[in-house]
Amino acid sequence: MTEKTPLYDSHLAAGGRMVDFAGWIMPVNYGSQIEEHTAVRTDAGMFDVSHMTIIDINGPDAEDFLRSIIANDVASLLVNQALYSALLNEAGGILDDLIVYRLDDGFRCVVNASTRQKVLDWFALHAYADMTFAHKPQIMIAIQGPKAIQRLSAVTAILLLDELKPFYAMPHDDWLIGRTGYTGEDGVEVMLPVEQGIRLWQQLRDAGVAPAGLGARDTLRLEAGLNLYGQDMDETTSPLVSNIGWTVAWNPPERNFIGRAAIEAQRGNAEEKLVGLVLEDKGILRHDQKVITNAGDGVITSGTYSPSLEYSIGLARVPKGATGECQVDIRGKLKKARLVKPPFVRKGKDLVSKS
Amino acid sequence: MSEIPNEMKYAATHEWARLEEDGTVTVGISDHAQQALGDVVYVEMPEIGLTISEGEEAGVVESVKAASDIYAPVRGEVIEVNPKLDDAPETVNEDPYGEGWFFKIQPSDLADLDELLDAESYAEVCDAEDH
Numbered sequence: 099m100t101e102k103t104p105l106y107d108s109h110l111a112a113g114g115r116m117v118d119f120a121g122w123i124m125p126v127n128y129g130s131q132i133e134e135h136t137a138v139r140t141d142a143g144m145f146d147v148s149h150m151t152i153i154d155i156n157g158p159d160a161e162d163f164l165r166s167i168i169a170n171d172v173a174s175l176l177v178n179q180a181l182y183s184a185l186l187n188e189a190g191g192i193l194d195d196l197i198v199y200r201l202d203d204g205f206r207c208v209v210n211a212s213t214r215q216k217v218l219d220w221f222a223l224h225a226y227a228d229m230t231f232a233h234k235p236q237i238m239i240a241i242q243g244p245k246a247i248q249r250l251s252a253v254t255a256i257l258l259l260d261e262l263k264p265f266y267a268m269p270h271d272d273w274l275i276g277r278t279g280y281t282g283e284d285g286v287e288v289m290l291p292v293e294q295g296i297r298l299w300q301q302l303r304d305a306g307v308a309p310a311g312l313g314a315r316d317t318l319r320l321e322a323g324l325n326l327y328g329q330d331m332d333e334t335t336s337p338l339v340s341n342i343g344w345t346v347a348w349n350p351p352e353r354n355f356i357g358r359a360a361i362e363a364q365r366g367n368a369e370e371k372l373v374g375l376v377l378e379d380k381g382i383l384r385h386d387q388k389v390i391t392n393a394g395d396g397v398i399t400s401g402t403y404s405p406s407l408e409y410s411i412g413l414a415r416v417p418k419g420a421t422g423e424c425q426v427d428i429r430g431k432l433k434k435a436r437l438v439k440p441p442f443v444r445k446g447k448d449l450v451s452k453s
Numbered sequence: 454m455s456e457i458p459n460e461m462k463y464a465a466t467h468e469w470a471r472l473e474e475d476g477t478v479t480v481g482i483s484d485h486a487q488q489a490l491g492d493v494v495y496v497e498m499p500e501i502g503l504t505i506s507e508g509e510e511a512g513v514v515e516s517v518k519a520a521s522d523i524y525a526p527v528r529g530e531v532i533e534v535n536p537k538l539d540d541a542p543e544t545v546n547e548d549p550y551g552e553g554w555f556f557k558i559q560p561s562d563l564a565d566l567d568e569l570l571d572a573e574s575y576a577e578v579c580d581a582e583d584h
Contacts, residue, residue: 131517132492313491313518382495382515403494403517429513
């Protein structure tokens with residue numbers, strides 16, 4: 099069974115080339131993935147992310163529940179503030195990555211489409227007595243790019259959008275507008291009721307915001323050094339070997355979230371790390387290619403052509419001591435590459451220029 | 454709807470082959486194939502002088518999203534590769550049947566061309582994939 103988001107007809111009307119993604123029929127591009135990517139880096143683009151799962155958690159136990167189940171700590175959140183975190187299993191492996199907002203009356207989690215059932219089951223299994231889960235259908239549109247805020251303000255007349263800080267949200271009637279995204283550019287993600295969402299999509303299109311598909315979403319997030327669940331990290335990898343150790347809140351030490359004991363043991367002595375990779379020869383880095391480094395072999399978790407940098411970049415899981423020049427086995431030929439610290443591109447700027 | 458010119462022959466794997474006046478065969482990928490791939494960003498060509506069988510892997514075309522093999526539609530020797538694609542791989546998207554050609558083969562048996570699909574049969578292959 100493939101599901102359609104409420105914007106399905108809007109995608110067809112915009113010439114979307116539809117593909118199956120995690121059980122959803124979604125636009126991979128609307129013609130040129132590179133043009134959509136460039137629109138987000140230089141102007142504004144928008145993505146339908148309604149396939150992601152929005153779970154509202156309310157009730158007196160909601161905070162204790164979240165503090166017991168995710169690796170980052172929601173206790174520090176102010177109302178309307180959000181954080182990024184990993185949901186771990188007992189072995190410290192990542193079940194999913196998610197964004198959690200503290201709202202006036204509870205919490206809102208946004209989790210991946212591909213992990214929806216797994217996360218709902220895991221939440222139900224570990225639920226506390228006095229709390230509720232609600233999963234209501236909404237449209238979620240990510241509007242991203244240096245002109246995203248300006249364009250959204252113009253079509254909605256919502257005031258003070260530009261004063262919203264990163265990782266803060268603003269409720270507006272039935273909408274929730276978060277200054278978050280998955281592109282490395284400024285922008286917002288808007289969650290709103292279905293009819294209003296369809297109308298907003300059209301208004302943004304009329305205002306010149308380019309619809310962008312899953313293809314551009316992938317090249318943008320990879321340039322921004324952001325992981326894709328299921329590819330750069332999964333149930334067999336911990337946050338500490340996935341370049342998201344910063345999302346683990348170790349204090350207070352008595353907060354015993356699921357997976358803590360396992361990753362505590364790995365803290366400071368993980369044998370692997372997730373790093374960035376720049377290809378210096380011609381070719382394209384791809385998932386699963388072997389990386390040969392000064393400290394042993396590793397593997398590419400994500401690879402692509404970077405439309406902003408015009409060469410190939412990737413993420414790779416390599417031995418802890420690996421640095422500098424390395425080689426990648428592309429169809430039996432060894433190509434020159436270099437290990438770097440992601441991100442590659444943020445706010446339109448090249449951060450890893452080739453030597 | 455993609456363009457499928459009548460003067461070429463096609464492989465079910467989406468290469469086209471055109472017999473030139475000098476007896477060589479030019480090879481590229483179809484309009485349908487370039488549309489399905491999306492923006493082409495890298496092309497790996499066969500070595501000049503390579504002797505190749507029909508259906509054998511002769512190169513790789515990479516779009517932003519994926520890598521796809523290119524197969525030789527006829528037997529023979531690779532005598533020329535398109536130098537333009539090294540610096541301007543997007544030519545494959547812009548002009549798949551013209552400037553975006555991949556390589557030329559000196560065929561060892563012209564009868565191989567008769568085994569390939571004509572435009573009408575190839576259109577059926579594309580239709581079947583789209584539905």
